[in-house]
Structure formats: C-alpha cells, structure tokens
Amino acid sequence: xxxFIQSVTDGVLFGATYALIGIxxxxxxxxxxxxxxxxxxxxxxxxxxxxxxxKVTAAAPPSLVFLGAFVAGGAIGYFVYLTCFHFxxxxxxxxxxxxxxxxxxxxxxxIVHATDGMPQNYPAMFDDVMLRAGELTMRGDxxxxxxxxxxxMIGLLALLYRTxxxxxxxxxxxxxxxxxxxxxxxxxxxATTFVITGLLGGIAGALIGASVGTLSPLLTTPLTVKGxxxxxxxxxxxxxxxxxxxxxxxxxxxxxxxxxxxxxRDLYVMLLLFAFLIFRPGGIFAPGSGRD
Amino acid sequence: xxxxxxxAQLIGVHTLLGLSAYIVLLTGQVSLAQAGFFAIGAYxxxxxxxxxxxxxxxxxxxxxxxxxxxxxxxxxxxxxVKGLMLVIATLAFGEGVRLFFFNFDYQxxxxxxxxxPLGGEGFRQIRYFPEHGWSTLEVMLFVWAFVxxxxxxxxxxxxxRYGAALRAVGEDELAAQSVGLNLTAVKVSAMTVGGxxxxxxxGLYAHYTTHIEHSSFxxxxxxxxxxxxxxxxxxxxxxxxxxxxxxxxxxxxxxxDLGDWRNLLFGAxxxxxxxxxxxxxxxxxxxA
Amino acid sequence: MLELKGxxxxxxxxxxxxxxxxxxxxxxxxxxxGPNGSGKSTTVNLITGLFxxxxxxxxxxxxDLATLPTHKRLQSGIxxxxxxxxxxxxxxxxxxxxxxxxxxxxxxxxxxxxxxxxGQSGVREEIGKLLEFSGLAGREDELAANLAFGEQRRLELARALATRPKLLLLDEPAAGMNAExxxxxxxxxxxxxxxxxxxxxxxxxMELVMAVTDRVVVLNFGQKxxxxxxxxxxxxxxxxxxxxxxxx
Numbered sequence: 001x002x003x004f005i006q007s008v009t010d011g012v013l014f015g016a017t018y019a020l021i022g023i024x025x026x027x028x029x030x031x032x033x034x035x036x037x038x039x040x041x042x043x044x045x046x047x048x049x050x051x052x053x054x055k056v057t058a059a060a061p062p063s064l065v066f067l068g069a070f071v072a073g074g075a076i077g078y079f080v081y082l083t084c085f086h087f088x089x090x091x092x093x094x095x096x097x098x099x100x101x102x103x104x105x106x107x108x109x110x111i112v113h114a115t116d117g118m119p120q121n122y123p124a125m126f127d128d129v130m131l132r133a134g135e136l137t138m139r140g141d142x143x144x145x146x147x148x149x150x151x152x153m154i155g156l157l158a159l160l161y162r163t164x165x166x167x168x169x170x171x172x173x174x175x176x177x178x179x180x181x182x183x184x185x186x187x188x189x190x191a192t193t194f195v196i197t198g199l200l201g202g203i204a205g206a207l208i209g210a211s212v213g214t215l216s217p218l219l220t221t222p223l224t225v226k227g228x229x230x231x232x233x234x235x236x237x238x239x240x241x242x243x244x245x246x247x248x249x250x251x252x253x254x255x256x257x258x259x260x261x262x263x264x265r266d267l268y269v270m271l272l273l274f275a276f277l278i279f280r281p282g283g284i285f286a287p288g289s290g291r292d
Numbered sequence: 293x294x295x296x297x298x299x300a301q302l303i304g305v306h307t308l309l310g311l312s313a314y315i316v317l318l319t320g321q322v323s324l325a326q327a328g329f330f331a332i333g334a335y336x337x338x339x340x341x342x343x344x345x346x347x348x349x350x351x352x353x354x355x356x357x358x359x360x361x362x363x364x365x366x367x368x369x370x371x372x373v374k375g376l377m378l379v380i381a382t383l384a385f386g387e388g389v390r391l392f393f394f395n396f397d398y399q400x401x402x403x404x405x406x407x408x409p410l411g412g413e414g415f416r417q418i419r420y421f422p423e424h425g426w427s428t429l430e431v432m433l434f435v436w437a438f439v440x441x442x443x444x445x446x447x448x449x450x451x452x453r454y455g456a457a458l459r460a461v462g463e464d465e466l467a468a469q470s471v472g473l474n475l476t477a478v479k480v481s482a483m484t485v486g487g488x489x490x491x492x493x494x495g496l497y498a499h500y501t502t503h504i505e506h507s508s509f510x511x512x513x514x515x516x517x518x519x520x521x522x523x524x525x526x527x528x529x530x531x532x533x534x535x536x537x538x539x540x541x542x543x544x545x546x547x548x549d550l551g552d553w554r555n556l557l558f559g560a561x562x563x564x565x566x567x568x569x570x571x572x573x574x575x576x577x578x579x580a
Numbered sequence: 581m582l583e584l585k586g587x588x589x590x591x592x593x594x595x596x597x598x599x600x601x602x603x604x605x606x607x608x609x610x611x612x613x614g615p616n617g618s619g620k621s622t623t624v625n626l627i628t629g630l631f632x633x634x635x636x637x638x639x640x641x642x643x644d645l646a647t648l649p650t651h652k653r654l655q656s657g658i659x660x661x662x663x664x665x666x667x668x669x670x671x672x673x674x675x676x677x678x679x680x681x682x683x684x685x686x687x688x689x690x691x692x693x694x695x696x697x698x699g700q701s702g703v704r705e706e707i708g709k710l711l712e713f714s715g716l717a718g719r720e721d722e723l724a725a726n727l728a729f730g731e732q733r734r735l736e737l738a739r740a741l742a743t744r745p746k747l748l749l750l751d752e753p754a755a756g757m758n759a760e761x762x763x764x765x766x767x768x769x770x771x772x773x774x775x776x777x778x779x780x781x782x783x784x785x786m787e788l789v790m791a792v793t794d795r796v797v798v799l800n801f802g803q804k805x806x807x808x809x810x811x812x813x814x815x816x817x818x819x820x821x822x823x824x825x826x827x828x
Contacts (some may be wrong), residue, residue: 035376087567094522095570097322097379101515102562109556158330219509225387228380236377270388274369277381281372442734454696456675460668470628472654472682472743 001080002135007258008251013142015210018148019224020204020231022242024197029195030237031173033079034096038103040224044217045107046073047200047209051120059184062123066206068150073202074195075103076107080195096104104224111217117215121210145207152200153243158159160239169193173237222266226253229273235283242286297428301500303540304435308493308522309513310532311442312486313451314366317521319482319487320462322375325382326517328389329359329487331509333494334392335409338504341420342407343400348420352438352495359486359491367483371476386514394506414479418498435496443529450528458482523565532534581606581778582658582747587636588802589622598690598802608770609779611789611810613822614799619662620782620808623799628779629653629661640747655682659745661736663752667788671727674700676724676739677707680809683744696753707742713771714738730761737768747778754785764777766792790814798822 021040028036036042050069053060070215084099091140129140169180180186208223209215229248236239254271257265276283309330316323333355340351344371366385372396373381396503399408409415421431462470469475498504520539539558588595597619603705604610612620626633638645645653659791668676681703683716688696690702696776711717714734721726733753740748750769754762762785769792772779783789789796790810796812798806800822815821 001331029376030341083563083567088570092570094317094322094565095566098519098522099563101557104559105515106556106559106563109559113556124472169515179398183338224511225384230381232377235469263391267388267391270384270391271382273381277373277377281377281569448697452699453678453681453696456668456671456679459671460675460679461669463670464666466630467662467668468679469650470654470660470662470666471680471739472651473679474651479815 003258005013006136007255009136009138010142011249011251011254013138013146013250014254015247016146017204017208017211017229017246018208018226019246020152020200020251021227022246023153023239024201025202025227025231026234026239026242027156027193027197028181028236029231030102030239031169032085032190033227034085034093035100036080036194036197037097037100038083038084038107039197041104041107041220042076042080042226043073043205044109044197044208044215044220044223045076045205046070046198047121047122047193047205047215048114048120049076050202050206051122051215053280054123062125062210065123066203066210066234068211069202069206070199070284071111071202073100073205074199077194077196077198077201078191080198081191085190104220108217110221111220117217119214120209121213122206122213124213141211145211148203148207153239154205155227156196156200157239160209165189166193194225208238225266226269229269232273233283235285238283240287241285293322294428294464297432298441298500299541301428301435301496304432304439305500306437306495306516306520306540307533307536308442308489308496309517310484310524311439311529311534312488312490312493313517314486314526314529315446315458315482315489315531316486316520317518318455318458318462319479320465321384321479322379322518323370323371323483323486324511324518325363325385325516326486326490327509327511327514328364328382328386330494330497330513331389331393331504331506332362333359333491334498334504334509335396335415335494336491337495338415338418338498339408341396342415342418342498343398346347347498348424348434351420351495352404355491355495356432356488357491357496360488363370363490364484365489366487368400368476368481370483380513383511387459387508389512390506390509392507411507414503414508416503418502418504422502431436431500435500438492438496443533457566484580510517519562524563527570545551581641583637583778584623584627584640585637585639585809587623587626587638589619589626590634595802597626599632600799600802600804602797602804604778604780606746606778607773607776608795609773610782611796612780612799613735613783613784613786613789613813614805617801618799618822619802620753620799623781624660624782627653627749629804646723651682654743655684657683658745658748659740659743660749661733661740661751661753663755665702665729665732665736667724667732667736669741670723671745672721672723673711673727673735674707674720676735677710677742679741680704680739681706685744701778705802710738710742711716713741713768715751733757733761741777742773745777747780750779750781752782752784754783754788759780761797762788776827786814 021043024039025035028034049072050065053065053068069291080103084096084103088095088099121171125144131138131140131143138195160169168184171184172186176186226249230242230245233249234245249269253265253269257269309326312326313323313327336358337355339352340346340354341348370378370381393409394412396409397411399406399410441455455474457478461473461475465475520535521532524535581681582604584600584719586596587600589597600623612623614620623630627638629645640656640658647657690698691729694702711720716731716735723733727735754765757765766788769779781789781793793810796808796810796813797804798819804821806816
C-alpha cells in the first residue's frame, strides 16, 4: 500500500510537467481551434536550447539553464506560429495540421543533428535532497518540478484573467471575428499565445530533462502522445482540465510502471484515453451542451 | 536496375498507404490510424506465409480482411469523436498497435531455427518471395497490380454516387443527414475500405522488405499516410500517387546524397508546401 | 400529416420552444412566422430530428418520430432547406441532386449495388426533370459553390425535392432575394402544391407569406400566439404587438 502511495506521489509530482504540456496544447486549441502537433517537440527543443547556456559558461547554475530553456521555448513558439499558422488560410485546417507535423519532424531532426543523436545530460536542482512526510519520501527535484510548474500555471491564469492581454485572448477564443471588429489585433493575440505556450513548454521540457536526468530526441514522440492524451482527457480548451488530467496521467502512469513494467505502461495510458473517449468524450471538464 | 524496381515497390506500397487515408479523408475524418491497419496487415500476412505456409495471394486476402475488420471496429467509436479529437484518438490507436507488436512474441521452430515475431526484435525472415524465386521485377509488378486495382476501385467510387456521398459527408454532415444520408454507414464503410487497402499494403510491405518490426509502423509512417492525400489534394487518386512519387522519389531517394539531412529537409518541405499550396498539388482552391 | 403536440425544447434556461401545438394537413401551405428568436428554426430542427424535444410528441403520417434519426426522417418523406444555404459546394450541381436520392421509392427502383456504385444513366431522366424545374438545365457539371446566390437557392430547393418529400420545410427561402426572385419563388411554391407536396414555410417576408399561404401560425418566445388565415393574422392586435412591441 505504501508503495502504491509512493508511486502515486512521485507520479503526480512529475505529472505537473504533463499538465504544462497539456495546457500548451489546449490553449492553442482554445484560441485558434487548431492543434499544434509540434508543441511537445518544440518544448524539448527549448530544453535543448537551454543547454547552450552551458556552452557559453560551463559552470552556469541549473537555474540559468532553465531560464535559457524558458526563453528559447518562447522563441521557438513564435517561429512555429509564423511558419505554420500565420500564413495558412483558415479554410485549410488540414494544411495547418500537416505543416505542424512537418515542423515536428523538422525539430526532431534538428535535435538529432545538433547532438549527433547522443542523449545529453541535464542539470538538476535539489536532486540529492529528500523530504520525508511520515513514511513517504519525496525527491527534492520532483518537488521543485512541481513547485515551478504550479508557479507557471498560476502565472498563466493570472495573465488570462487579470490582464488586458488575457481578456483579449479569451475574447478571440470565443469569437475571433467579433474580437477583430472590436479592434483586437487577432494576429498579435495568436502570436502571443504561441509565445506564452512556448515559454511554458520550454520550462516543461527543462523540468522533464532535470527529473529524468538526460534529454534525448526519443522523448518527443511519447511526450506528444501523452500531451495530447492529457489535453483530450482534460477537455479540449480547458486549462483546469489539462492541469487535473496531467496530474492524473502522471500518477496513473507511474503506478502502472511500478506494478506492470515500462513496456506495458504506455499501453495502459492509451487504454485510459480510450476509456475517456468512450465514456466521457468531452473530457473531465466537458462544457455543457449549449444551444445548437 | 534492381534499385529502381526496389524504389518502385516502395512507391507502390506507400501509394496503398496513402490511398487508405484518402478514402477516409474524403469523409472528413483525419485518421492517423492507417499505419496501425498497415501494421496489422503486415504481421498477419507475414505470419500466414512463414508460420502457416500459405501462398501469398490468400495471405494478402487475409491481411486485407484483418485490416478491414480492425478498421470497422475502430470506425464505430470514431464516430463519437469529432474533428481534432479524432486525430488524437487515431494517433493513440496507432501507437497502441505499435506497442502491441513491440510486446508480441509468437515463434515456432522450423528446422533448427525459430521463426516468427519476437517483440522488439521484430519479425525476420519473411522470405516468401526469394524462396519461390520471384525476381525484383516480378515483385514490383505484383505490388503494382494491387496498386492499380486499388486506384481503379477508388476512381470508380469517386465517379459513383457513393463517392459523392463520401464527399458530401466530408463537407457538411448536417446537410448530408438532411438529404437522407446515413452518416454512420458512410463513415464506417470508408474506414473499412481504407483498412482493407492498408492491410494489403502492409502485407506486401512485409514481404518485399522481409523484415518488419514495431518501429516500421510509427508516427512518421502514420504521418506519411495522411500527408500523401493532403499534399496531393483530394480531387482524385492521382494526387495521392503524385505526392508519393514526389516524396519518395525526389525527396527521399533523390536527396540520398544529402544523407542524414534529407529527413530534415522532408519536414521543412512539408511546412513549405503547406504554406505555398494549402489545397495540395492537384487540389482545387476553395472559394474564400 | 404533421402533428406537434405540447412540444417544448429547452437549452439550459432558455425555453426556445414552449408547449407548441402545431398541425399541418396534407396539401396545405402553412406559414410559420414570428419575431427573431421566437423558435421558428428550433421548431424545424425538432421536426427533422437534429435534437429531441424536451417534452411533447411529433407525429408524421401518424407515426411517432421520436425513435427515428434524422436521415431516416428524411427518407420517410420530410425534407428541408436551410436558412443559410448548405449546399455541397465542392460537388457539382448534378452530384448535389444525385446524392439526395435516398427515398424509399428510389431504393425500390434500383438494387443496392446499382444505386450506390452504378453509373449516372439510370437517373438521368429524374435528375434532368429536377434541373428543368429549378432552371439549372445545362449546368450539371458546375461546382455548386460557383453558382450565383439565386441559383444556389434554387439548387437547394431542387435537392430537397430529390428526396421525394411529402412535406417540405422551407426555412426562410426568400432571405436575400429581390422582388423578382420572390415572385418566382411564389410561383415555384404553388407548383410544388400542384405536385402534391405539403409545405411549411418559415419566413420573414410578409408579402410572400400573405400571398402564398393558406394558414399562418405565429410564434413568440417559443409559444403559439395566433393562428388563422393570412388576412386575419395581419389584422390581429396580438400579432402586431409581438412584432412592433407596445400598444397595437
């Protein structure tokens, strides 16, 4: 039983990164009604870019690397926006989908080329710290991952609900044409959404690298799939949904890994998705069915 | 010359993959599951010829059936899932199939070696063609016989009322229902036909490469499957064929000299193509 | 022919249709009018089965429609046009009509295989007649999206007719038309009646409603507030109040 709770705890702490990735997918969907398939890859890309800080100063503290990943993520996010969303007409959703997939492949390959396919070590903070809560041990680095993720989520929610930019973003997500007629620069809101989700993604990538210890391009595919699963389970377009679902998937996955091994673990996460699709296709926070 | 025959085999099999996505895309369903049906067809045909000694044509028939049945089973829950959620669900399904084969062992002894799928190692020694003395040319013609048949079938559909119904559903489900079309029947039937074509493609693939493994059926393959009809345009089947030739012949093989860089170029070229011509090579530009 | 009894439909707190009793008898042309938001389109959607009523029953030719999904209701003799034209823009004029031939009569005429995968020759005559009726003869191979607005409206009507309806629901067919086009529409609706089709006309253009209908039903806030011959409705103070507000 203790093992179970320990697994869940570790999983939930790590699941905060899935929540961030899920938020990124769901926010872009909410605002532009399109999926940015390249998002998880871009996040890992941002994390790699953070490592460039170490190239400049070999003795840089991990926090600087994380900061580098954060900034790089934002930059990559803007780049993805320009190449995949800005120029493609709204009437061609398939074209957007394909171009984000193309971008996913491109980012993957760039990473492989830049690192010669070798996994890169990632700096961690507090990885030798262990906190005890009764019988449970919590890894310091996982707690930090959780704390930083929570901070990011709070920051995002504050941005969305307490600033004019956030208001404009919410307006565009509900009625893009009307928002435009009110003088909101939709293109700018969209680009900003990508930058913000990019920033979140960069941090998420860095946190994943920090808790796993290494970064490898093999991470992008499973992260894309898991991120999308989190988005769907949480409800497309719902940020609270993505948060809850991310933690849920993180905990679920870790428990299954503990008891059934790594190879079967991903199959079960898949089954969790299918269960939701059959019984609750709208996700956890399914919006009520409104007027047709 | 053998190199070109080999390339033609690859193009043929990828065309089948693209065609399986084409018919599903017509109904407005973006399915990343085609690689999964392809995988099921591959393992099915391989196991039948290697482990059960079946001749190739019945084995391909069985793989078509396996692909069709699985696709039909996927088609029904797919109805409940709209738009982009379907993309995610089919992506997850495809990954699930891949993971299944990653864990799948079924070996029997033949003489003093063991044959059959072995989890992560894959399924080696699918040697039906060499064992029966098929030349590369003969294999290529065999593959293309199926490609031609599939293209002819889909071309026929496109000119028939069924094809118009597929596209009507893809364009406007509400209007389609309101003229008496049964959405379930149209969408699931398209998915089933797509599954059958993918199954045959997979079976052929297994036999000409002689070695398949779970990573041969990953997200990249699922992406190729829908990339072909999207990049080629949904106007007719030749668009898909053109896209396959473009991608495989020019991009992948033609850029062979660029070595590792061609994968990079592939991604970049898709992004570029979609920005420059969002309706695809042979597609009609939609009136704004 | 069509009977709605106590039909209501709620969307959250909004009562889009509230306890509606509506009857359409065979051979009639009935008008359904009311201010915007009065529940006219919702009523049409309920009849075609887009969503179920929250309460009440809908019967067509004596059969309760509750268990029938939309496409089956369509096949049983109810057809509709849309307020915002919903043609299959990427299909040709011919294909738009062809794809709608889903009535029991059409299904009886040709076998499954020939109906879905057969060529065009078997239905050339039928579709030709529809094209004549809507003035689109010779335009079969044009994409529906490339037709002019008036032509698209006529095509949508022809497509509804391709389903061989006994009852036709016209949802604001005169929207966006000029006087000349409305006169032609008036003519066509009368021709439909001559062919034995019953019509339920949802409209805002009062002249058309007054000219062509036998009976008018007025809705406001989802409820029926008046019913009677056009002239009586025109003079009815309750109706006036609903449209103009305040004292009649």
